[in-house]
Amino acid sequence: MLFAIKEINNSTDLLPGISLGYTIYDACTSIARSVKVALALANGNEILSALSEAPCTRQVQAILGETSSSPCMAVATVIGPFHIPMISHFATCACLSDKTKYPSFLRTIPSDYYQSRALAQLIKHFGWTWVGAIRTNDGYGNYGMAIFTETAQHLGICLEYSVAFFRTDPPDKIQKIIDIIKASTSKVIVTFLSPTDVIALVQQLFLHNLTGYQWVGTEAWISDSQTAAMDRHHILDGAIGLSIPKARVSGMREFILDVKPLNSSSNEMFPEFWETVFSCKFKKSTSSAGNQRECTGNEDLTEVQNSFTDMSLMPIFYNVYKGVYAVAHALHNILSCNKTCNNKVQLDPFTVS
The missing domain is CATH 3.40.50.2300 (Response regulator)
Known part of the structure; x- marks a missing residue:
């Protein structure tokens, strides 16, 4: 500025x-x-x-x-x-x-009106029809995931689970989300998360030895270098998503x-x-x-x-x-x-x- x-x-x-x-x-x-x-x-x-x-x-x-x-x-x-x-x-x-x-x-x-739909199209492109979804429990996550879910259904993509959390949630609530992921059969996780929420979640996944998932992310964290640096256990390796166009x-x-x-x-x-x-x-x-x-x-x-x-x-x-x-x-x-x-x-x- x-x-x-x-x-x-x-x-x-x-x-x-x-x-x-x-x-x-x-x-x-x-x-x-x-x-x-x-x-x-x-x-x-x-x-x-x-x-x-x-x-x-x-x-x-x-x-x-x-x-x-x-x-x-x-x-x-x-x-x-x-x-x-x-x-x-x-x-x-x-x-x-x-x-x-x-x-x-x-x-x-751009508005998430476009990003949410583009994410659904991206998942459809790879032929992933059985996915899980995690979002930050705020306006960004809830609205973005709602549009994604609607578009995904039209494209024949099924959500095995869709959960919301915030990094300050009590341990028992975060544990429930971990249990849902652990019990699921889908290996693709679509996220509408802030960088801090991504790191909080990834740390919990590592503690429970939950690896091998294909992460799909939004512009909030997918190209964020700090998020990548804090993922010391490489849980997010191979993640794909949408980012802001390059500019100089x-x-x-x-x-x-x-x-x-x-x-x-x-x-x-x-x-x-x-x-x-x-x-x-x-x-x-x-x-x-x-x-x-x-x-x-x-x-x-x-x-x-x-x-x-x-x-x-x-x-x-x-x-x-x-x-x-x-x-x-x-x-x-x-x-x-x-x-x-x-x-x-x-x-x-x-x-x-």
Whole structure:
């Protein structure tokens, strides 16, 4: 998002003379926290940070996020009456396409209306007509699996079982799912799961020596490098599924690896990030303990291989990038920008959305 904003603010063609500002929140996978922040933004009580020195004081024009469907459903419901556009880069639940419930929700990723049907077609292609199904017990999993089940039935695919769980479920509920898988005869498992739920399930399968299944997955985890890295017992080997089309944003990798602007700012995130990546500590730091070596600040980030430097996530980055540019082009048109923009136009979120 910051990369796109920097590009737009440096552009002389898009929004000339106008600087986009931003504020970033970590919702910590909490729906309640997401809604709280959205309400604060809708009420105009937030002072937004700008890339220029002057703070933005106007009402927020768009919200970029959330990552998953359930928080999006909650936030889009709350901000819908205010007509503030909410643009998600990764929430795929088909339910979010209902404009009567979510009038200002938009996204830069296809709906599961298509993915669910494509998964059924994929299974039909391989001639698998007897399968099991597991889903995350939330909007993403329940809606996605419902569409898949309906399509599968039309294609002559039978579901031996269809179960829902959440990683925080009590052990006895997860044990019941393990017992169902153990007693089943189908060797193909179709999933609508989040990465964290996949790992929780795989760990249980290993403990019960349940291997040899053909996994079919959705975009949420099928190409996620962290999920693959955490599957230490190779339970998911050979999994197939659907992923977001490959994309590359020129200059993105260089921007991500250039942390000097972050270091020179007053952002407290830099020392914590740097100390974690390089297993060192700064002299004045209070965030690290133990006998770690001292950070110099000149360590080479390009030599680090971790989730931060993993550019396989570029398709998701690109969805965020497109969302920022969609807002910028909308504002460009509303403000009648040519060589200059009409600053006297009263911006209305309803018009932006």
